[in-house]
Amino acid sequence: MIQLLTVLLPTAYLAVLLAYAHDFLARSENRHTRLRRTYFYATLALHAGLFVAYAVSVEGTPHLHRLHWVSAFGLVTGLLYAIVGEGSGGSRQGRAGVGLFVVALVFVLQLVGSAFAPLSVTPHIGNPTFYALHIGTILLASASLALSGTYGGLYLFLYRQMRGKKFGPAFRSLPSLSELAALTRRASGYACALLFIGVNGGIAWAHAKDVPEFSYSHPLVLLALGLCAHFALVAFSRQLPGMTPRRASVAAALGFGVFVGSLFVALAPGKFH
Amino acid sequence: MSAAHPDLELPFALIGLSHHSAPVEVRERHAVPGDRLVARTREIGSLDGVDEALLISTCNRTEVLLVGPRVDDALEALKNGLFSSAGPQHLYEHRDLHALVHLMRVGCGLDSLVLGESQILGQIREAAAASDSAGTLGERLRPLVDQTLALGKKVRARTSLGEGTLSVARVAVDIASRACGPLPSARALIVGTGETGILTARHLVAEGARELVFANRTLANAEKVVRELGGRAVGLDALERELAACDLVAVCVDGARVVHADHFERARLTRRDAPLVALDLSVPRAIDPDASKLDNLLVYDLDDLATVVAQNKRGRERATEETSSMLLAEVAKYLARRRVARAAPVMTGLSERFDEVRRRFLAEYGVEDDEVARRLADDLARRLLDAAFGAVKSGLREGAADEALDRAYKSYLEQR
Numbered sequence: 285m286i287q288l289l290t291v292l293l294p295t296a297y298l299a300v301l302l303a304y305a306h307d308f309l310a311r312s313e314n315r316h317t318r319l320r321r322t323y324f325y326a327t328l329a330l331h332a333g334l335f336v337a338y339a340v341s342v343e344g345t346p347h348l349h350r351l352h353w354v355s356a357f358g359l360v361t362g363l364l365y366a367i368v369g370e371g372s373g374g375s376r377q378g379r380a381g382v383g384l385f386v387v388a389l390v391f392v393l394q395l396v397g398s399a400f401a402p403l404s405v406t407p408h409i410g411n412p413t414f415y416a417l418h419i420g421t422i423l424l425a426s427a428s429l430a431l432s433g434t435y436g437g438l439y440l441f442l443y444r445q446m447r448g449k450k451f452g453p454a455f456r457s458l459p460s461l462s463e464l465a466a467l468t469r470r471a472s473g474y475a476c477a478l479l480f481i482g483v484n485g486g487i488a489w490a491h492a493k494d495v496p497e498f499s500y501s502h503p504l505v506l507l508a509l510g511l512c513a514h515f516a517l518v519a520f521s522r523q524l525p526g527m528t529p530r531r532a533s534v535a536a537a538l539g540f541g542v543f544v545g546s547l548f549v550a551l552a553p554g555k556f557h
Numbered sequence: 558m559s560a561a562h563p564d565l566e567l568p569f570a571l572i573g574l575s576h577h578s579a580p581v582e583v584r585e586r587h588a589v590p591g592d593r594l595v596a597r598t599r600e601i602g603s604l605d606g607v608d609e610a611l612l613i614s615t616c617n618r619t620e621v622l623l624v625g626p627r628v629d630d631a632l633e634a635l636k637n638g639l640f641s642s643a644g645p646q647h648l649y650e651h652r653d654l655h656a657l658v659h660l661m662r663v664g665c666g667l668d669s670l671v672l673g674e675s676q677i678l679g680q681i682r683e684a685a686a687a688s689d690s691a692g693t694l695g696e697r698l699r700p701l702v703d704q705t706l707a708l709g710k711k712v713r714a715r716t717s718l719g720e721g722t723l724s725v726a727r728v729a730v731d732i733a734s735r736a737c738g739p740l741p742s743a744r745a746l747i748v749g750t751g752e753t754g755i756l757t758a759r760h761l762v763a764e765g766a767r768e769l770v771f772a773n774r775t776l777a778n779a780e781k782v783v784r785e786l787g788g789r790a791v792g793l794d795a796l797e798r799e800l801a802a803c804d805l806v807a808v809c810v811d812g813a814r815v816v817h818a819d820h821f822e823r824a825r826l827t828r829r830d831a832p833l834v835a836l837d838l839s840v841p842r843a844i845d846p847d848a849s850k851l852d853n854l855l856v857y858d859l860d861d862l863a864t865v866v867a868q869n870k871r872g873r874e875r876a877t878e879e880t881s882s883m884l885l886a887e888v889a890k891y892l893a894r895r896r897v898a899r900a901a902p903v904m905t906g907l908s909e910r911f912d913e914v915r916r917r918f919l920a921e922y923g924v925e926d927d928e929v930a931r932r933l934a935d936d937l938a939r940r941l942l943d944a945a946f947g948a949v950k951s952g953l954r955e956g957a958a959d960e961a962l963d964r965a966y967k968s969y970l971e972q973r
Contacts, residue, residue: 443832446736449861451868455735462738462831522829528853529831 286341289334290398296327297391304384308457321370324387328366331359331394338405345415346405354547355397358390361427368431381458382467385434418486425478426543432471432515433540436533439464443530465529468536473519479512507546514539564892566899567608567697570628571656572635572648573620576670579647586642589614594687601639602693604631610693611702613663613684615677617670622660624697654965655972657701657891661884664705665712666719672873673719678709696898701891708887715883718876721869725862726753728869729807729836730760732862736834736855737804741765746803748772748796748816750782753838754809758786761805770799800824800833807836808843818848825853836862885962897950904946911942 303320335356338346348356365386438458445454446461458464483505490499499505514535517524521532574587589597594612602610606627613620621639623631632650640648651659659668664681666673685702688694694702712718722728730740737743745766747754750773758769769788772795773779779790791799793815800806800816801824808816816835824833837844837858849856915938916925924930 442735446732446855449857449864451732451865460734460738460831461736465830526826527829528826529829530853 286334286337286403289330289337290401290403293327293331293334294391294395294398296323296330297387297394300324300327301384301387301391304387308381308384309453320383324362324370324383325366328359328362331355331362335359342405342407344407347407348405349402350550351397351401352405354393355401356423357426357430357547358393358397360423361386361393361430362390364424364427365431381454382434382438384457385438386431389430389434414485414489414492418482418489421478421482421485425475425482428471428475428478429511429515429540429543432468432475432518432536433543435464435468435471436518436536436540439468439529439533440537443533461529465532468529468533469519469521472515472536472539476512476515476519479508479515483508483512504546504550507542511539511543511546514542564895564899566895567624567626568628569622569624569653569656569697570632571620571622571651571659572632572640573613573618574640574643574647574649575618575620575668577668578649579643583643583647584617584619587614587619587640588616589619591683594683595690597639598684598687598693599691601631601635602688602691604634607631607693609688609695609698610691611684611688611698613681615680618663618668620663622656622698624695651969651972654888654962655969657888658884658966658969660701661705661708661887664709665880665884666709667877667880667884671719673713673876675709675713675719678706681709682706697895700894704887704891708883712880712883716876716879717872718880719873720876721865721872723866723870723873724760725838725859725866726757726760728862728865729757729838729857730764732855732857732865733805733834733836734764737831740767742767743804744768744770744802746770746772746799746806748793748806748808748843749810749839750778751809751811754807755782755786757807757809757836757838758782758788762786766805770803772796772799796820797823801827803833804831805834805836807838809838810843811839812841814841814843814845816844816848818845818851821848821851821854825851828853838862881966885966889962900949904949907945908942911938914938 300320300323303316303323307316307320335346338348338352365383369382369386439461442454442458442461442464445452459467487500487505500509517527518532518536518539521527521529521535574584576584579587589612594614598610598612601607601612601621601623604610604623606629607623607625609624611622613622619639621635625631636648662668663677666675666677669677681702685694685699685706688698688702722731733743733745734740740761741764743766745758745761745768747758747761747769750771754771758771761769769786770791771779771782771788772791772793774793776790776792779792783790796816797820800820803824806816816837821833821835832853832855835844835848835854835856837856840859842858844856844858848854915934919925919931919934922930
């Protein structure tokens with residue numbers, strides 16, 4: 285089952301990506317919103333099924349390889365977007381556009397996960413509840429960061445298109461600039477709060493387990509707190525003098541870039557988890 | 558009495574009035590309310606010489622499509638009945654192929670007030686349901702209506718007909734809403750109260766802009782416009798203050814460059830939700846061109862908007878051509894189906910003949926009771942008949958040449 289899902293998932297996400305690409309380029313009457321969403325939700329369910337399969341294989345909480353975390357990051361990003369982006373308010377027009385880029389990110393993450401992560405897992409040793417809470421919070425924070433970076437990047441893209449007087453698919457299929465700016469700020473706020481909780485929770489857990497190297501002076505912990513402060517600035521950019529929505533979007537996109545870079549460092553062999 | 562097109566067997570005729578031919582007060586008099594549609598259709602269907610009838614009535618058109626051996630008489634009856642209070646200059650008539658083409662053009666939205674609008678499909682569907690209830694939808698009109706509705710859906714799915722506005726003011730409003738979101742949340746500043754400024758303001762009011770502020774050199778002129786359209790009036794000395802408070806500014810003045818780059822300084826730095834959109838609808842330009850280089854500000858002049866309109870126009874021309882090709886293909890298909898339907902009695906006769914030959918063959922050789930011989934004869938007769946039917950149908954489908962349909966379509970367009 286693990287092997288089947290590992291192989292199937294990138295293909296399934298690719299099909300979802302093509303559905304979103306079709307809707308991005310199509311006129312509004314030709315969008316197959318319900319079908320596209322169904323594919324997406326079904327693929328997310330399969331993806332969640334992969335982690336259930338890991339748990340079943342060890343009859344408990346699995347200890348995941350660092351590359352499984354890449355896949356988990358993709359899953360949580362997709363789930364968060366499915367609930368917040370596709371499933372709730374906001375303009376219908378924008379969902380095909382934003383969704384294309386979010387699904388592309390999830391596809392790339394799962395491709396990496398499927399290609400390089402080992403098929404088997406080992407049982408987790410230690411308090412599974414605390415582990416799950418800490419990891420869950422960090423994953424949600426990462427997903428919020430990803431969405432913030434995506435919205436910010438799309439703001440910059442659409443702004444450039446409109447400034448260049450180009451009124452093609454991006455103009456038709458993305459949300460308005462004001463909506464993208466609001467989404468960037470909101471996602472940044474959630475990312476900041478969740479990152480703060482996750483990092484502090486992790487430090488408390490590490491102290492309880494007497495693991496002194498995971499302290500506030502650890503480089504990755506400092507980076508995480510730095511990102512937390514950075515995204516807090518984006519979240520409150522509306523209140524900051526001189527912080528135009530374009531500058532806030534640049535900050536969100538850069539912050540996401542730094543986060544992705546830090547992932548490579550954190551997931552390198554011999555580091556952190 | 559008119560002679561039908563050879564493939565149609567019976568004459569088709571269409572009579573009606575629309576926004577192309579009649580003013581609104583004439584159209585109003587002839588509109589048929591929804592609850593009277595079935596009864597009116599039944600009355601029309603009961604006219605002498607009418608086998609089938611379809612009545613389409615919307616706010617922009619009332620049309621009757623008839624099929625029958627004496628549609629000329631029925632047309633006269635309608636002119637004296639349903640259309641009695643319309644002058645001859647308000648009515649149009651189409652016959653046979655032109656009637657088919659007209660119905661399909663209406664279904665595609667090519668004849669609509671707003672090109673490509675899709676509401677007409679629902680209205681045709683209602684008309685068909687009324688005809689069905691009135692018992693006037695038969696073997697000729699039913700497939701025609703089905704094809705028209707299918708064509709209408711296909712056109713809207715595959716072409717960009719109806720997309721893209723040709724109005725500069727409308728393009729301006731569309732661009733503004735992509736920057737600052739839905740217009741009901743937007744505050745707009747209109748500088749200048751000439752014709753363009755008022756037209757732009759009307760579009761903004763129609764879109765539900767939250768607040769309108771009119772700035773003019775002469776305050777009294779701005780106040781006059783405010784009395785008509787609502788909002789607030791200010792003088793040009795309040796420009797910088799008002800720019801900082803609005804989401805969208807449209808500058809529509811004559812002669813002077815009234816908005817300089819430094820007017821935007823406060824506005825662009827205080828805007829946190831979206832860039833300020835500045836539309837320069839003046840000739841010569843009234844916004845300093847250097848302003849377009851500023852961050853958090855999007856400036857569009859008439860050339861930019863005209864480029865979008867030209868793009869939309871090219872898109873519409875392409876879509877109209879594409880739609881016309883699809884329409885002609887559907888007309889050809891309808892005619893082919895009519896030809897096949899007319900051949901049905903011939904094919905039934907052929908089938909009976911084959912059966913008779915099969916029975917005589919078995920009797921001649923004295924093998925009517927032989928199971929194997931009977932099965933062989935049945936199978937052979939059926940296969941030969943299938944081959945014959947296939948050849949007949951395929952020959953019937955290649956009916957009227959494309960050139961003939963093209964000519965018919967061109968002559969329809971010339972008549973309109």
